Amino acid sequence: MDGNKHPTYKALSHYTIIWLLVCFDLPTDTKIQRRNAAIFRKNLLKDGFSMMQFSVYIQHCATHESMDVHIQIVRTMIPPEGLVSIIRITDKQFGDTITLCGRKSVPPPTTYTQLELF
Numbered sequence: 183m184d185g186n187k188h189p190t191y192k193a194l195s196h197y198t199i200i201w202l203l204v205c206f207d208l209p210t211d212t213k214i215q216r217r218n219a220a221i222f223r224k225n226l227l228k229d230g231f232s233m234m235q236f237s238v239y240i241q242h243c244a245t246h247e248s249m250d251v252h253i254q255i256v257r258t259m260i261p262p263e264g265l266v267s268i269i270r271i272t273d274k275q276f277g278d279t280i281t282l283c284g285r286k287s288v289p290p291p292t293t294y295t296q297l298e299l300f
Contacts, residue, residue, distance in 0.1 A: 198245075198246075198272070198273075199242070199243070199244055199272065199273035200242075200243045200246065200249045200270050200271070200272060200273070201240055201241070201242055201243070201270075201271050201272075201273060201275075201276040202231075202240065202241045202243060202249060202252055202253070202256075202268060202269070202270060203234070203238060203239070203240050203268070203269040203270075203271065204226060204231060204238070204239045204240075204241075204256055204266065204267070204268055204269075205237060205238050205266070205267045205268075205269065206222070206237050206264060206265060206266040206267070207237060207264060207265045208222065208237075208261060208263065208264035208265075208266075209263050209264055215261075215263060218261035218262065218263070218264075219261065219264070221261070222259055222260070222261050223239075225259045226239045226256070226259070227239075229241070229252060229255050229256070229259075230252075242273075249270065253268055256268060
């Protein structure tokens with residue numbers, strides 16, 4: 183530790199922190215398809231994703247290893263039918279997101295916690 187009593191830590195950067203966006207279009211014509219879509223949404227929430235829009239869920243990943251784990255989990259949850267896309271963007275890019283609301287008075291979306299310490 184070069185005479186230092188404290189270990190060195192790699193600083194988190196807006197360019198290394200990743201946000202995962204899971205976007206999906208799942209069929210809901212039959213009762214089984216609606217059930218599969220609901221299970222998929224619930225499983226995303228169980229894995230720590232937050233709903234950004236009805237078919238867009240987001241997850242903050244502090245490391246690339248964490249990102250890889252969540253991508254693998256989503257792969258295992260995909261229903262038999264439908265389209266699921268995973269988009270990876272940096273924290274800096276996510277911070278530049280522009281959210282527009284309709285003309286009616288609607289409360290702004292909830293803010294997302296970028297880093298939780300536990």
